[in-house]
Amino acid sequence: MEGTPMPPTFYEQPTLELAKALLGCVLVKETEEGIASGYIVETEAYMGPIDRAAHSYGNRRTKRTEVMFHEAGRIYTYVMHTHCLVNVVSGEREKPEAILIRAVEPLHGQELMEARRPGHVKKNWTNGPGKLTKALGITMEDYGGSYLQPPLMITEGYQPENISAGKRIGIDNTGEARDYPWRFWVSGNPYVSR
């Protein structure tokens, strides 16, 4: 639980820079059951207005994407099928950009994660956007909050030696936007989704 929350200025860097800077940081979630956390090892950037694959494409502003238009460092959660996905809001106010956290490496509260992901080996607890939210206990109740304080926050971690970049995943029906190399992960880390 040691670890200082990243300062507000950390979130003010350009979205693509922030997506890389987030790698190695620690995502911490506090619940009544205890604290669970993990190193962020995979992210994906969504560039708002110009990104066909983003929910906020064309400045589409709805009840759902509202928080993306707020200041950087806010929490954007989205429900997909039966799963919940977490994003870090980026960009200035009125600039709907965000970064999806795709995978983390278990750190604290591993017995909690195991209890939440019964029947799975450790590697499969958090190696996917829908899986890590379940393992850490992140829900829609976190929507609109800030990563600067509990119950959900991002703290200092380590500096990854190498970072890889590639195409994003799961957005095959969105034209040329699917080829943008806006997915980043820690090279060689076994907890990335692919």
Next chain:
DNA sequence: TTCTAGATCGTCT
């Protein structure tokens, strides 16, 4: 190991 289909539900049209 790779792929195909079904589950399942809130949000937007």
Next chain:
DNA sequence: GACGATCTAGAAA
């Protein structure tokens, strides 16, 4: 009423 920024199980090679 249609559609996913997904996951999992089960079948095929």
